[in-house]
Amino acid sequence: MRISDLKVSISGIRGIVGKGLTPQLLMKFSEAFATFIGGGTIAVGSDTRPSAEMVKYAVFSGILSCGATPLDLGILPIPSLQIYTKEKKLEGAISITASHNPVEWNALKLIKKGGVFLYPYEAEELLDLYYQGKFRRVDNPSKIEKEPNPFELHEKRIFQFADIDLIRRKRPKVVVDPCGGAAAPFVKKFLERLGAEVICVNCEISGEFPRNPEPLPENLNLLCEAVKTSGADIGFAQDADADRLAAIDEKGNPIGEENTLALAVDYYLSNKKKSPVVVNLSTSKVLEDVARKSGVSFFRSKVGEINVSRKMVQVGAKIGGEGNGGIIAADVHTCRDSFTGMVLLLELLAWSGKRFSELKEDLPQYHMIKEKVNISFREGKRILSKLAEKFKDGRVDFTDGVRVDYPDFWFHVRPSNTEPVLRIIVEALEEGLANMILKKIKEDL
Amino acid sequence: MNDRVRITVSGIRGKVPQSLNVDIASKFASAFASYLDEGRVAGCRDSRFSSHMLEMAVCSSVLAAGLDYIDFGLLPTPFLQFLMKREPFSGGVSISGGHNPLPWNAVVLLNEEGAYLEPFEGSEVFNIYESGDFKKASWKNLGAAAERDFPVELYLKEMSKWVNVQRIRESSFKVVGDLCNGAISPFIGVFGEFFNCKLVTVNDDLGKPFPHPPEPSIEHAGQVEAVVKATDADIGFLINSDSSRISFVSEKGKGLSEELTLPLCIFSLQGKISKVMTTVATSSWADWAAGRIGIDVHKTKVGQSAVIHMMGAENAEVGGEGSGSVAFSPFSSGYDALLSLAFLLDLMSKEGKRLSEIMAPFPEYYMEKCKIEVPPEMTYKVMDKLEKVYAKESPDFTDGIRVERKCLWFNIRPSTTEFILRLILEGETESLVKSAKAEIIERIEE
Numbered sequence: 001m002r003i004s005d006l007k008v009s010i011s012g013i014r015g016i017v018g019k020g021l022t023p024q025l026l027m028k029f030s031e032a033f034a035t036f037i038g039g040g041t042i043a044v045g046s047d048t049r050p051s052a053e054m055v056k057y058a059v060f061s062g063i064l065s066c067g068a069t070p071l072d073l074g075i076l077p078i079p080s081l082q083i084y085t086k087e088k089k090l091e092g093a094i095s096i097t098a099s100h101n102p103v104e105w106n107a108l109k110l111i112k113k114g115g116v117f118l119y120p121y122e123a124e125e126l127l128d129l130y131y132q133g134k135f136r137r138v139d140n141p142s143k144i145e146k147e148p149n150p151f152e153l154h155e156k157r158i159f160q161f162a163d164i165d166l167i168r169r170k171r172p173k174v175v176v177d178p179c180g181g182a183a184a185p186f187v188k189k190f191l192e193r194l195g196a197e198v199i200c201v202n203c204e205i206s207g208e209f210p211r212n213p214e215p216l217p218e219n220l221n222l223l224c225e226a227v228k229t230s231g232a233d234i235g236f237a238q239d240a241d242a243d244r245l246a247a248i249d250e251k252g253n254p255i256g257e258e259n260t261l262a263l264a265v266d267y268y269l270s271n272k273k274k275s276p277v278v279v280n281l282s283t284s285k286v287l288e289d290v291a292r293k294s295g296v297s298f299f300r301s302k303v304g305e306i307n308v309s310r311k312m313v314q315v316g317a318k319i320g321g322e323g324n325g326g327i328i329a330a331d332v333h334t335c336r337d338s339f340t341g342m343v344l345l346l347e348l349l350a351w352s353g354k355r356f357s358e359l360k361e362d363l364p365q366y367h368m369i370k371e372k373v374n375i376s377f378r379e380g381k382r383i384l385s386k387l388a389e390k391f392k393d394g395r396v397d398f399t400d401g402v403r404v405d406y407p408d409f410w411f412h413v414r415p416s417n418t419e420p421v422l423r424i425i426v427e428a429l430e431e432g433l434a435n436m437i438l439k440k441i442k443e444d445l
Numbered sequence: 446m447n448d449r450v451r452i453t454v455s456g457i458r459g460k461v462p463q464s465l466n467v468d469i470a471s472k473f474a475s476a477f478a479s480y481l482d483e484g485r486v487a488g489c490r491d492s493r494f495s496s497h498m499l500e501m502a503v504c505s506s507v508l509a510a511g512l513d514y515i516d517f518g519l520l521p522t523p524f525l526q527f528l529m530k531r532e533p534f535s536g537g538v539s540i541s542g543g544h545n546p547l548p549w550n551a552v553v554l555l556n557e558e559g560a561y562l563e564p565f566e567g568s569e570v571f572n573i574y575e576s577g578d579f580k581k582a583s584w585k586n587l588g589a590a591a592e593r594d595f596p597v598e599l600y601l602k603e604m605s606k607w608v609n610v611q612r613i614r615e616s617s618f619k620v621v622g623d624l625c626n627g628a629i630s631p632f633i634g635v636f637g638e639f640f641n642c643k644l645v646t647v648n649d650d651l652g653k654p655f656p657h658p659p660e661p662s663i664e665h666a667g668q669v670e671a672v673v674k675a676t677d678a679d680i681g682f683l684i685n686s687d688s689s690r691i692s693f694v695s696e697k698g699k700g701l702s703e704e705l706t707l708p709l710c711i712f713s714l715q716g717k718i719s720k721v722m723t724t725v726a727t728s729s730w731a732d733w734a735a736g737r738i739g740i741d742v743h744k745t746k747v748g749q750s751a752v753i754h755m756m757g758a759e760n761a762e763v764g765g766e767g768s769g770s771v772a773f774s775p776f777s778s779g780y781d782a783l784l785s786l787a788f789l790l791d792l793m794s795k796e797g798k799r800l801s802e803i804m805a806p807f808p809e810y811y812m813e814k815c816k817i818e819v820p821p822e823m824t825y826k827v828m829d830k831l832e833k834v835y836a837k838e839s840p841d842f843t844d845g846i847r848v849e850r851k852c853l854w855f856n857i858r859p860s861t862t863e864f865i866l867r868l869i870l871e872g873e874t875e876s877l878v879k880s881a882k883a884e885i886i887e888r889i890e891e
Contacts, residue, residue: 017509017583017584018509018581018583018584018586018587019581022475022509022579022581023475023509024468024471024472024506026505027467027468027471027502027505031468049584050584050587051584051587053508053587053589053590054505054508054509054588057501057505057508057590058501058502058506061471061498061499061501061505062467064467064497064498065462065467065498065502103584104583104584137461137462137466138462139460139461139462139494139547140494140495141461141494141495141498144497144501
C-alpha cells in the first residue's frame with residue numbers, strides 16, 4: 001500500500017516538507033485559489049512551524065501571480081484569521097497550518113469571503129482549476145501588504161460577547177498551554193485582560209512543538225502537572241492553530257475534549273441564549289443530553305468545521321461545534337475558536353461557584369473510544385458497506401462514512417479527509433460494551 | 446513563438462506572464478539552489494511590478510532547498526555584484542529585466558563572484574531544471590530568509606580608490622540624470638553628495654512605470670538634453686532600469702552614442718589598466734581609445750557572461766560593450782553604470798575640459814545596427830551560406846561572422862533572444878556602410 005505524503009483534497013493541500021510539499025505545488029495551489037477568488041485582498045496567516053516562512057513566500061508569489069493582493073498577518077490563530085477576513089470584508093484568506101499534524105507537515109487551508117472555509121462544491125471547483133493549471137495570471141502584479149496587529153480584532157469581537165465583569169470578580173487562576181503554536185504570542189495577555197491570573201506553559205516559539213499538538217489527554221502531562229502544583233482553578237490546552245480546546249480540572253485531570261465542548265454549550269444554553277445545537281456525527285451523546293436538558297433542538301452534521309457551521313446557519317443555531325474540542329459560538333463567528341471556548345468556561349466557573357471537577361461530574365457519563373486505523377483509500381468503501389451490513393439492526397446513517405445508533409451505544413466510522421486512515425469512534429454507557437463493539441468493528445479490517 | 450521563454454547564461458527572460466511566471470521562476474531557483482547545494486544566496490530586484498512576485502517565488506524555492514536567502518530588496522544588480530565580490534555567498538539572484546522593455550522580466554543567476562554564470566555553470570543548472578530533480582531540505586534544515594540594507598558607504602569608499610574624489614569634489618559638477626524610474630533612484634542622491642555634484646534628476650520615481658524603453662540609447666535622450674541646456678549643466682546621463690548601462694549627454698545638450706561610454710572610460714583609466722576586453726560587435730572607438738593610451742584590445746562574444754569571464758581569462762582589467770556597459774574587474778564582476786559615471790567625472794576633472802572638448806579628437810564613425818527577420822529553421826542555413834560567401838575575406842567566427850575591410854567592419858549573428866539576425870556595420874562614411882549593408886542583405890536573400 002502506497003501512502004502519499006502529499007494530499008490535495010477539498011480540505012486544502014497538505015504534505016510533508018522536504019517530500020511532497022514543494023514550493024512549486026504551494027505556488028500552484030495559491031494561484032488556483034487567487035484565480036478562484038478573482039482578485040482583491042487575500043490575508044495570509046500561519047502557525048509557528050519552521051516551514052511557515054518557505055511556505056509563505058510561495059503563497060505570496062502565487063497570490064500576486066493571479067492578480068490578488070497578499071496581506072501578511074504573520075503568526076495568527078486560524079479563528080483570528082477567519083474573523084479578520086469577515087470583519088475586514090476581505091475576498092479570502094489562506095492559513096498556513098497543518099493544525100494538529102506533527103511538525104514536519106504543513107498545509108494550506110482556504111478561507112473565503114465571510115471568514116468561513118470553502119464549501120465542498122467550491123473546493124471541487126478550485127481543485128479543478130488547480131489540476132487544469134489554467135490560472136488568471138496578470139502582467140501587473142500588486143504589492144504585498146502588512147498588518148501588524150490582526151489579533152486585536154478577534155479579541156475585540158470576543159470582549160463584546162464575554163461577561164468580563166463576571167470573570168474579573170472571580171479572578172480565576174489559569175494555566176494555559178498553547179503548544180508553542182499560533183496562540184502562543186497572544187493567549188497570556190488575552191486571559192490577563194479578561195481578569196485571570198495566568199501561568200503559561202509551552203509559550204515559547206521554538207521551531208519544534210514541545211508536545212504533540214493534538215490536545216489529547218496523553219499529550220498534556222506538563223499542563224496537568226502545572227495546574228496541580230500551582231493550585232490553579234482550570235487549565236487550557238490549545239492545538240497549533242488554536243481552533244481546538246481541551247480543559248483540565250483543578251486536580252490536574254483532563255476532562256476530555258468532548259466534555260470541554262459539552263460544558264461550554266451547556267453554559268451557553270443556560271446563561272446566554274436558548275438556541276438549537278449543531279455538532280458533527282462523531283461528537284459525544286453528552287451534547288444531545290445537554291440540548292435536551294435545555295429543551296432545544298439538536299442536529300448533527302458531517303464532520304468538518306464548514307459542515308457544522310453551514311448547518312448552524314441553516315437551522316439558526318448559535319452554539320455548536322465538534323467533539324474534538326472545536327467550540328463554535330456564532331455570536332463571535334461561526335468558526336471553531338479556542339479563545340471563545342475559554343471565555344465560556346471561565347464564565348461558567350465564575351457563575352457556578354463550583355470547582356471545575358464538580359462541573360464535569362454533573363455531566364452524564366459515557367465511555368468513548370477514538371481509534372485510527374491505517375487503510376488505503378480504496379479499501380475504505382468496502383469496509384463501510386460491510387459494517388453497515390453487520391449492524392443493520394441498528395439505526396444506520398450514511399451521511400458521512402457510516403454511523404450506527406443503538407439505545408446503549410453508537411459508533412461512527414469514516415475515512416479521514418486529511419490522512420489515509422479510517423477514524424473509528426465508539427461511545428457506550430459501559431466501558432466493556434464500548435470495547436466489545438470496537439473489537440467487532442475491527443474484525444472486518 | 447516570440448512569447449517563448451529564453452534560457453541563457455544571461456538569465457531566464459520572458460514576458461510576464463505569458464512566458465515568465467512564478468512557476469518557471471521557482472523551478473529555476475530550485476535548480477540553481479540545488480546546483481549551489483549549500484550556503485546562502487544573495488537576492489535583489491528591480492522596480493518592475495512583477496519583480497517582487499518573482500522574487501518571492503525564488504526566495505521560497507531557495508529556502509526549500511535548504512539555503513538561506515539574504516534579501517537586499519530593491520537594488521541595482523551591479524550593487525549586488527559589487528557586494529558578492531567582497532562577501533561569501535554561494536550565489537545570487539537578481540530579478541531584473543535590465544534593458545528589456547515591459548512586460549519582460551528576467552531571473553538573472555550570479556555565481557559566487559557575483560558574475561553571470563559561465564556557459565558550463567549555466568548548462569549544469571539547466572540540466573537540473575530539465576530533470577526536475579531538485580534538492581529538498583527536510584523541515585528542520587530549511588533555509589532562513591533575512592532582509593539587509595546595501596552598504597552604500599562601502600560602495601562609495603571602494604569607488605574612491607579608483608577615482609580622485611578630492612578633485613571631482615572641487616569641480617562641483619552640475620549633473621543631470623535620467624534614471625528611468627529604476628532601482629538606482631534611491632541611491633543617486635548619496636552618490637551626488639559624495640562627489641559634491643549639483644544633481645538634477647528626471648524619472649527618478651521607483652513607484653512609476655518606465656518613462657521610455659529602459660535602454661540608454663540616444664533616441665531617449667531628449668529629456669536630459671533639454672534639461673542640460675536649460676540648467677547649463679556640465680554633463681547629462683541616462684541609466685537603464687537596473688543601472689548596468691549608461692550613456693552621456695555633453696554640456697551642449699548633445700546626446701552621445703552609448704558606444705562612446707566604453708572608450709571614455711578607457712581614457713579615464715589611463716595608467717591603471719593594461720588590457721581591454723570588448724566584443725566583435727562593439728564600435729572601433731574602443732580600439733581607437735585603447736590605441737591612444739597604448740593598451741591592447743581583445744574581442745570576445747557578445748554578452749556580459751562572455752566579456753566578464755574572458756576578462757578573467759585574459760587579465761583584462763576593463764571590459765565592456767557598445768550598449769553602454771562597462772565592467773572594471775578590481776571593483777566588481779559585472780557592468781556598473783554608476784562606476785562609469787564616476788570614471789567620467791574623474792576624466793573631466795583630470796583633463797579640466799568640458800565633455801564636448803574631450804570628444805573633439807574622436808574620429809567620425811558611422812554605425813548602423815539592424816535586425817533581419819529570418820524564419821528560425823532558416824537561420825543556420827543563412828549563416829552557412831554567408832560563411833562561404835565571405836570565406837575569402839578571412840572572417841572571424843568568435844560570434845557569428847565578422848568581416849574587416851579597409852575603413853569598414855561588420856558583424857552578423859543570430860540573436861539569442863529573438864528569431865532574427867543582428868547585423869552591425871561600422872565604417873568611416875555613411876555611404877560605405879549603406880552600400881555594404883545593401884550587399885549583405887542581397888546575399889542573404891539570394
